[in-house]
Amino acid sequence: MLRRCVLTLESSLKPLLSLSGITKRFGAVTVLSDVSLDLHSGEVLGLVGENGAGKSTLIKVLTGLYAADEGSIRLNGELVSINRPADAEALGIAVIHQERHFAPQLRVYEQLFLGLPQLSGALTNLRKVAREASLKITEVTGQSLDPHALVSELTVAQQQLIQITRAVLSSPKVLILDEPTAPLASQEVSQLFDVVRRLQAQGVGIIFVSHYLQELEEITDRVTVLRNGLKVADVRFQDGATIAQIVELMVGRQVTEFDHGRIPRKAQSNSAVLRLSGLTSSGSLTDVSLTVHAGEIVGVTGLVGSGIENLADAVVGAKSHTGSVHVREHEVQSPAEFVSFGGGIVPSNRRANGAFQRSTVRENLVVSSLSRLGRLFGLTNVAKERTVSRALISQLDVRPTDPEYVVGNLSGGNQQKVVLGKWLASEASVLVLDQPTSGVDVGSRTQIYEQLNSLVDSGAGALVVTVDLEELVGIADRILVLYRGRIVAELSGHDVTTDQILRLASSGDASSNERVKELA
Numbered sequence: 340m341l342r343r344c345v346l347t348l349e350s351s352l353k354p355l356l357s358l359s360g361i362t363k364r365f366g367a368v369t370v371l372s373d374v375s376l377d378l379h380s381g382e383v384l385g386l387v388g389e390n391g392a393g394k395s396t397l398i399k400v401l402t403g404l405y406a407a408d409e410g411s412i413r414l415n416g417e418l419v420s421i422n423r424p425a426d427a428e429a430l431g432i433a434v435i436h437q438e439r440h441f442a443p444q445l446r447v448y449e450q451l452f453l454g455l456p457q458l459s460g461a462l463t464n465l466r467k468v469a470r471e472a473s474l475k476i477t478e479v480t481g482q483s484l485d486p487h488a489l490v491s492e493l494t495v496a497q498q499q500l501i502q503i504t505r506a507v508l509s510s511p512k513v514l515i516l517d518e519p520t521a522p523l524a525s526q527e528v529s530q531l532f533d534v535v536r537r538l539q540a541q542g543v544g545i546i547f548v549s550h551y552l553q554e555l556e557e558i559t560d561r562v563t564v565l566r567n568g569l570k571v572a573d574v575r576f577q578d579g580a581t582i583a584q585i586v587e588l589m590v591g592r593q594v595t596e597f598d599h600g601r602i603p604r605k606a607q608s609n610s611a612v613l614r615l616s617g618l619t620s621s622g623s624l625t626d627v628s629l630t631v632h633a634g635e636i637v638g639v640t641g642l643v644g645s646g647i648e649n650l651a652d653a654v655v656g657a658k659s660h661t662g663s664v665h666v667r668e669h670e671v672q673s674p675a676e677f678v679s680f681g682g683g684i685v686p687s688n689r690r691a692n693g694a695f696q697r698s699t700v701r702e703n704l705v706v707s708s709l710s711r712l713g714r715l716f717g718l719t720n721v722a723k724e725r726t727v728s729r730a731l732i733s734q735l736d737v738r739p740t741d742p743e744y745v746v747g748n749l750s751g752g753n754q755q756k757v758v759l760g761k762w763l764a765s766e767a768s769v770l771v772l773d774q775p776t777s778g779v780d781v782g783s784r785t786q787i788y789e790q791l792n793s794l795v796d797s798g799a800g801a802l803v804v805t806v807d808l809e810e811l812v813g814i815a816d817r818i819l820v821l822y823r824g825r826i827v828a829e830l831s832g833h834d835v836t837t838d839q840i841l842r843l844a845s846s847g848d849a850s851s852n853e854r855v856k857e858l859a
């Protein structure tokens with residue numbers, strides 16, 4: 340009630356930030372068209388839209404990475420011009436991007452104060468600086484971090500605390516969080532929300548971009564919906580808006596989230612396409628054994644820190660381990676072998692590992708099936724590649740639909756669809772997917788699940804590693820839970836709940852009917 344009263348009062352005041360008539364074109368393509376929005380001091384504004392709707396572009400305009408072709412920006416009523424990131428910073432507009440830029444060899448205090456006066460000067464007292472870093476992080480986030488820890492050894496959630504503290508050092512008026520919760524497990528999301536509420540109480544205006552609409556219902560005061568570069572609505576959950584309405588506004592049609600359901604499998608078989616035996620990777624995985632059969636989706640989850648971050652890499656041979664991994668009858672030692680024996684990899688960090696950013700959508704889609712498509716001895720069959728690419732673009736609803744579009748210019752969610760499409764085209768016999776729908780919108784998620792289901796129904800197997808419990812319950816035939824590096828539970832059947840998985844992931848305490856049945 341108090342929150343609503345405060346907001347009503349604020350709404351009657353002058354907005355902190357006003358975007359008016361923002362239009363942005365890339366060549367002939369209009370990506371943002373006449374978009375206007377207001378943000379008030381102490382308000383959390385959700386920004387939603389399908390993949391490619393224009394959210395990141397709008398943020399890049401606001402933070403000086405792109406120049407708008409038309410429109411204006413006002414801060415506290417004053418017209419401002421933001422031509423480069425330094426302009427945005429000087430005006431008090433801070434952003435935390437989806438991709439984190441960390442130097443892994445740095446310690447927490449170095450990362451926090453990098454380039455700032457605290458660290459300059461030959462006589463810098465590093466113990467004092469480290470203490471100051473620790474105090475700052477606690478003051479801003481309410482949480483504590485060892486200032487001497489290496490950034491590379493922190494969880495994503497802890498790295499985010501450094502980013503937020505760093506952003507707050509400049510006393511921002513506006514803080515933009517671009518999909519901050521995508522890599523977080525549920526208890527870390529609650530911690531992040533505590534930080535957001537602290538900043539909100541201090542009067543910071545916050546723009547929160549997310550595909551997770553339940554989370555927006557919890558944290559936002561208002562939600563702005565973009566569709567195809569147009570602002571289509573401004574709604575409030577407090578005024579009765581529902582998630583279903585927002586989804587409909589986003590996609591222009593009705594979508595039931597996870598409406599793929601858990602369909603009965605057509606072709607589950609006893610033939611193993613992937614077998615892990617005693618997989619052990621120092622400090623993260625201990626004696627992990629599991630089998631994926633043709634025609635089934637096996638899901639694995641665990642809290643961040645349970646070893647889940649390293650599982651997919653260890654399986655495909657990208658992380659050193661003992662124990663063995665077999666794709667059908669072949670033992671795998673490296674990602675190249677994994678692929679050559681019929682495996683496909685959808686990595687979690689698609690920008691770094693999944694897609695060739697400078698190549699076209701067509702080139703990315705066909706790269707794993709070149710010989711099948713007749714590209715031999717360097718000779719290409721572009722016409723055939725285009726036909727295959729067009730079919731995949733349509734199946735996965737990749738936008739824009741041009742096969743010759745450069746992948747680096749696609750929105751994040753559309754890049755993810757291309758990475759998945761590449762393996763659909765290759766007719767892989769087993770897929771390992773790490774956080775496959777991170778950053779993917781509701782409608783597209785359904786399409787990805789449908790494609791995965793049809794690949795599996797046609798005889799492939801899939802190992803899906805995810806911290807998204809709804810996703811797991813929705814798509815996996817069997818669910819394995821990691822706790823402190825070990826698989827502690829196996830669940831299957833229609834009555835598995837996300838609460839049950841969370842209990843197992845946080846306690847490791849499985850009842851007799853939840854214990855692992857299969858020992859590979």
Ligand SMILES: Nc1ncnc2c1ncn2[C@@H]1O[C@H](COP(=O)(O)OP(=O)(O)OP(=O)(O)O)[C@@H](O)[C@H]1O
Pocket residue numbers: 365370388389390391392393394395396397738739748749750751752753778780
């Ligand atoms: N530099 C660029 N050159 C050409 N087109 C671009 C460029 N940057 C973005 N686009 C296009 O602009 C559109 C909007 O992309 P944007 O990244 O803003 O979407 P988004 O709403 O953030 O999507 P997502 O949820 O997938 O991150 C997309 O069609 C994208 O392909």
